[in-house]
Each structure stands twice: as C-alpha cells, then as structure tokens.
Amino acid sequence: MSDSTLDGAVLADAKTLFSYERVDDSLERREIAIGFGNHSEYVARRAAELYLDGWVQKVLFTGGFGRITKGIWNVPEAEQFARIAQGLGVPERDILLDVTATNTGENIAHSRRLLAGAGMTGVRAIVVEVPFRGRRTRSALEVQWPELDFIMTSPTLSFEEFVAVYGNEGPITVEEFFSVLVGDIQRIVEYGRRGWQTPQDVPADVTAAFERLVERGFTSQMING
Numbered sequence: 001m002s003d004s005t006l007d008g009a010v011l012a013d014a015k016t017l018f019s020y021e022r023v024d025d026s027l028e029r030r031e032i033a034i035g036f037g038n039h040s041e042y043v044a045r046r047a048a049e050l051y052l053d054g055w056v057q058k059v060l061f062t063g064g065f066g067r068i069t070k071g072i073w074n075v076p077e078a079e080q081f082a083r084i085a086q087g088l089g090v091p092e093r094d095i096l097l098d099v100t101a102t103n104t105g106e107n108i109a110h111s112r113r114l115l116a117g118a119g120m121t122g123v124r125a126i127v128v129e130v131p132f133r134g135r136r137t138r139s140a141l142e143v144q145w146p147e148l149d150f151i152m153t154s155p156t157l158s159f160e161e162f163v164a165v166y167g168n169e170g171p172i173t174v175e176e177f178f179s180v181l182v183g184d185i186q187r188i189v190e191y192g193r194r195g196w197q198t199p200q201d202v203p204a205d206v207t208a209a210f211e212r213l214v215e216r217g218f219t220s221q222m223i224n225g
Helices: 008-021 042-052 077-087 104-117 131-144 159-168 174-194 204-215
Strands: 032-036 058-062 095-098 124-128 149-153
Touching (some): 008 159, 008 174, 008 204, 032 104, 042 058, 042 077, 058 104, 077 095, 095 104, 104 131, 159 174
Parallel strands (some): 032 058, 032 124, 058 095, 124 149
C-alpha cells in the first residue's frame, strides 16, 4: 500500500474500530496485573505503571511468539515485556512469566494454570491490553476464565498517538495496524459464533467501517474460514 491509502476516510473508519474495541474500567487496587502479549511495548509500560503506583503487587506477562512478533523480536513477548518493566523499576521477584502462549486463548489458559501453580487462585486482576483489542480480550475472558474477578485497562495513548507511533517508530506500519483492527473485528464476530467469546453487539457504523476497510485492502490479519 502507498501513503495514498491513508486518506481521511480510511483514518475515520480505523478510528471507529479502535474506539469500539477500547475498554478502560475505573481502577481499583488488585493483587495482580496480567499483561497480554502483543507487538506493543506500551502494554508493558502500563503494567509497570500500575505496579509502581501501588495498584497491584505482582505482574504477570503472557506471550510467546504471535503472528506478528515472531517476525520482529528474537525473544518471547512476555520476556520482552519483563525487560521493559524491570527497566522501569519493577523488581524481577514480582514478575511472573508465561513465554509459550501464541494466541489469546493460550494467554488465558496458560495464565490461569500459572497462577494456580503459584497458589494464587482467587486473585483479583487488572488485565492490561492494547486499547484496540480490549473488547475481544474481555469477551474471551468471560467465556474461558469465568471465575476471574478482573477489570481492564489499556495504555493511555489515543488513536492519533498510535498512528503517530506506527508512522515513526514501528514496530509495524500504520497499514499493518489498520489490518490488525480489521482482523480483530472479524474475530469478535466469528469467535463469538464459535462460543470462544461472549457474543458482542456490533453497531452498524462499526460494521460499515469494517467493510470499507476490507474493500480498501486492509486484510492481512484476517482469518480464513
């Protein structure tokens, strides 16, 4: 794709998907923050911020190599996040790691097993996720980890700030970012049908924005079948 694909209409549609996915609950003190791995280091920074500000006592990072990070990092997502958190002042003793999960379902299953093995069943959590995947992760947790008492938060960057980051720093391009947005909306619908997530109401404006972005070619992160 060329820069001409990032016109005002595309930006508006991408922002519609971003806003639909964002979930930020009011913060409460909890025992642990669970940072879901992905390509955005801002999740690690947000989890570290929660710890350093006294909202949680422990941090769990979950993530191996996902469909994007296997091409950009040489260490698992959780390990990359842990390095960032430690660099910001979170002590290693208060960080738990799952370095094997490759998708959201495994993030959940492995985190659940890790906490059980550490004798931490029944803990209350703050789930940290990128804002453009919050709704999908929440709906997956509701089905796959129904007993978890959790609230959600995300890095505080706006849509425009994420576009600026991807336009200047990477680790993916703005076009790839928009393809991620499209792919996750598709998964919200499809995975809800399969029973892997709670079904979500997708407003007409979100569906229309999704369809227009598909027509414009932002399809590299969609699933087939």
